[in-house]
Amino acid sequence: MVQTLIVRDSEPLPRLHYESLALVDQAMQAADSLVDFNLELICPHCESSSEVDVDLQTLAIQRLGQCQRRLLTTVHLLARHYHWSEQQIFAVPPWRRDHYLKMLEAETI
Numbered sequence: 001m002v003q004t005l006i007v008r009d010s011e012p013l014p015r016l017h018y019e020s021l022a023l024v025d026q027a028m029q030a031a032d033s034l035v036d037f038n039l040e041l042i043c044p045h046c047e048s049s050s051e052v053d054v055d056l057q058t059l060a061i062q063r064l065g066q067c068q069r070r071l072l073t074t075v076h077l078l079a080r081h082y083h084w085s086e087q088q089i090f091a092v093p094p095w096r097r098d099h100y101l102k103m104l105e106a107e108t109i
Helices: 018-031 056-082 086-091 094-108
Strands: 038-042 049-053
Touching (some): 056 086
Antiparallel strands (some): 038 049
16 A cells, blocks of 8 residues: 555656565554554542553444444345335435335334
8 A cells, every 4th residue: 555655756666665664554553543542541439540442443343244234134124125126225315215214113013
């Protein structure tokens, strides 16, 4: 990725060595608070503090997995009830898909 970020007008791009790439990686991690994200928590009773590391990459992947499963459920319910294809379902705007799902949920109550 770093090679694609080097801007040169007409000269050939220099090849970066592993050591140089490692330095770039370290600098990016130091500058990006999301790579090494942590929280300082302070107890309201004793006022002692502790630092908690938060793995944002794992949280993001878990969230994407939840979204995928919710979309699969949406497709299943709308296809089963309205006999739409997946392509037809995704042609419907998300707010309308949500509305159809709420109407289906209301029918089962």
